[in-house]
Amino acid sequence: MKEARLLDTLKEYFGYEKFRPLQKKIINSVFEAKDNLVIMPTGGGKSICYQLPAILLPEITLVISPLIALMKDQVDGLNANGVPAAYLNSSQEEADKEVIFQKIDNKEIKLLYVAPESLQFVDRFLSHGKVSLIAIDEAHCISSWGHDFRPAYTQLGYLKNRFPITPVLALTATADKATRKDICKQLNIPGAEKHIASFDRKNLSLEVKPGIKRFEKIAEFIKNRKKESGIIYCLSRKTTEDLASKLQAKGFKAAAYHAGLNHLERSQIQDDFINDEKQIICATIAFGMGIDKSNIRWVIHYNMPKNLEGYYQEIGRAGRDGLPSDTLLFHSYADVVQLQKFASNAKNEEVQLAKLDRMKQYAEALSCRRKILLSYFGEFMEEDCGNCDICRNPPEFFDGSIIAQKALSCIFRLKASEPISAVIDVLRGAGNETVRSNHYEQLSTYGIGKDISWHHWQQYLIQLINLGYIEIAFDRNNHLQLTEQAKKVLFENEKVLLAQVKEKEVQSRSEKTTTTSDSLFEKLRQLRLEIARDEDIPAYLIFNDATLKDMEKQRPMSDSEFLLINGVGRKKMENYGYRFIKEIIAFSQEKREKKPKKKVKKGNTLKETLALYKEGLNVEEISKERGIAKNTIFTHLIKLYDEGEDINLRQFVPGLELESVRNAKTELENPNSLRAFFEHFEETIPYETIKISLKILEKEEAQ
Known part of the structure; x- marks a missing residue:
């Protein structure tokens, strides 16, 4: 598959200009019909490794996923990006399933999510030639060595026998060496290519405290984080309820979540958290696996987890958008005793107890905590991280x-x-x-x-x-x-x-300041929340926090500039671009009235492009000289053209294509939509050419 087409698809449907580490290599391996095992941390971009190929592959992609909530979240996100996807599970009515089967038969669905327990629904329907790719998410669930063993996963080995030439892509965020080997063996993909991404989540701060006066420490931790979402993991249902009640009494929007609640209660709490109606969830480990919420800013472990895999996966739910996020772990001897009791009746008791001991060693460690986590997953780091409590307060x-x-x-x-x-x-x-x-x-x-x-x-x-x-x-x-x-x-x-072997109390990390309520980021966040409520979808499915931060930094004021924001794809630009651009323009005008000198930085970057253009450099040369993408240079030139500078935009548009756009403008029902033009030309004229043509025609009409 040509790289240009992969990048175009990445930008159009997911809003990103470039791949993250390993993604392109994995995707190319899929197109070569190879089996693959992908070990990539939470938030590392595993989903794109099968979602992007699914868009381009001829037949359907089958995705095995363990939780209904996880399926729904992924399908909602794909549909929001313009990718046709659906899921099947035992909770659906027969009529609903038949509608989905009909869509599959008509090739109207690119991705189908199925729980392992529900494979019988599709097995009778899908023939060998109808499946282009099989993706198995949370693949560690197949192994008894893994931290979240699920017996239903052990039947998945038959898929390779059923579809022998269809590539299998097994994905997980956490698996040690023994688990990786077991996954490949049980899925019948012994020759799978292994892709192990770095486990280093630099944006996560790591801190451990003794388990005394936990509530007081938690209240202090979150008092300046009232607008931020966070999860507190607890060992027992009673603790989640007691803790949520105490936090509510202090004015926090908190809720308890555990397996003892009925399905409707759990769904409502999860929806409230996803939609920012609740900021804090006090939960057992049953919570979070089905959450793809990108703006969780902190995770606290009220009790010590039973192993490092689970701990790493749970803290990985914070900061999925790449922005700085905090984690705090409390540990005590009572936690260890309780976890030893839990492990005593398990089939793999010895393994669980050994992993619990390793977890205890992490909690009591005197060396860089990030080094410990990375070495556990087979990754060696030379320097200390500087972003954990040990590094901030080193022992002797x-x-x-x-x-x-x-x-x-x-x-x-x-x-x-x-x-x-x-x-x-x-x-x-x-x-x-x-x-x-x-x-x-x-x-x-x-x-x-x-x-x-x-x-x-x-x-x-x-x-x-x-x-x-x-x-x-x-x-x-x-x-x-x-x-x-x-x-x-x-x-x-x-x-x-x-x-030196001695007890040492770790000092608390200095409190962070909150985002001011009058910042552009906060204005955009409020707008996102309004739209989410109107459309009844989670806010992060519109744009994640990292994308809003990029908008705050870049201040896009036109469709073409908005499309350059990381995380903005074509469909989202069309659906939401106008409202966000309007908010950015209004904010900028308000600030300009208060502080007239604020405009200098934006003007300088345009002037640098203009100066190079006047020297006779072409777009590619300006791009190379400035270290900026070519489409950004085009955006600069369009803006300079708008401001009356002597820019010859016609040199970038063949005459025939300009005339085609001119004619289409009179024919289309919605001549203000770039997408309408793009589809009218059956994707043969690039977006950039359409945008420049429309700008030329706009000026001609004005004159």
Whole structure:
């Protein structure tokens, strides 16, 4: 598939000028009919990896998704972008299903979302040739090693047998090495290409606090965030209700959400949150998986999660639009005891307890928290992040290179065949049954760390795990094994800084200031909310916060400028452009009256383009010189033309195409719609040419 067509589709339907890391590579692999496993963090852009190919592929794309709410959210978003999509589940009436089947038969639907339990509805209907792509979202649900195992997912392996030449795209936000391997095995895609995106969400601030006076700390945390949406995760239903009640008493728009509520109550709470009627949801982990809300600004864990995968996925629900967002985790011994009870009856009890222990180590860590999260998912980061509580208030460090070399050498001599307790026993020269029966006293590393206490060795090994030199093989009885980074310590004398083992209270992060109510962003946010209520759809489906921020920065005042905003596609420009541009113009005029000098920056960028144009440079040369996209330069030239500058727009439009636009203007019912022209010409004349032609004709008519 040609890159130009992919980029045109990306902009037209999703409003983005360029792909995020890995997206283009994954999409190209899909068009090559290859199977793929995609590990990409929440908010990293997984959906586009199958939604964009679905638009261009000849037949339907089948999407397996675990929750009805998640399907509805995705389908609403696609339809809002002009992409025909539908979903099937057990809650629908037979008549509704038949309508969808008819649309599929008429090739009126590009994406069909189905829960794994509802596959029988479509299995009888879809023949081999009718499916161009199979996408399996939340693919970690298929694996018992995963953090959210769902038995219904284990039947999905038959899809590859049913559609052997149809590419399968498995996607998840969180999966360790054991889970990744299991996903490919169970889906019958052993040769799948693996695409593992960076797990580094730089916009998320990470903070951990002891679980004392939690409510007081939460109230302090959110007192300046009343206009921001956030989620507080709790372990029990009772805690969600008590906490929501206390927050309501303090004037916060809060609600409790848990599995004990009936379906209608849960749906209403979820809709209120999506539509910004409720700002805070106190929830069990049942909440959030079906939410694609991009402007969640913070996530708090009232209790410690049961593993790092779940924790990472839950904090990933904040800041999906890429803007700065905060996360806060409370932990206590009581949480650990409660979670141990939950794990005690599970089929994979040993794995769950080991992962819980790893979660506890994260909460008690003395090293950069982002490094810990990244190393858990197999990603190594050289520098500390600077955006977590440990980095902001670092402990005392010492040169622990010798200690690290001893520990790593011992694991190497043990051939990665023992868990942390046995490694410490060998280092300290213990004479217990494990050591004697395996003849570990004969190893050269036996007893080389006898001068360090058992507790201190445990803490140092945890730090080395957190720093990415050691990893725990959960699928091999929690044995410690070395990573590639360990070689630098063992063979290249890399220096290792370890934190002194002592208790240290982490200071609170300084409070952030709220967005002022008279900012353009706030005006646009209010407009978005009004439109959302009028259309009865979630506000973020209109534009996310990042797009509003870009509008605030760029101040687009015409259709062509509005189309250049990141996140604005053709359909959304046509549906909402006029109202947002009107709001921006009104705001700018109001500010100009108060502060006449504010216009300088906008004028300068136009003058720079004008100066280069007058030097005789063409559009491509100006674009290269200024480091700005060509369509932005065209926008500048159109604006300069409007302002009376000597710009020859006719040089950019072939004479025949100008005449075609002139004729179409008299024929079309709606000559003010760019889309109407584009469709009239059956997409043969580019948008840019139509816009310039209309501008030329507009000036001719005025004269």
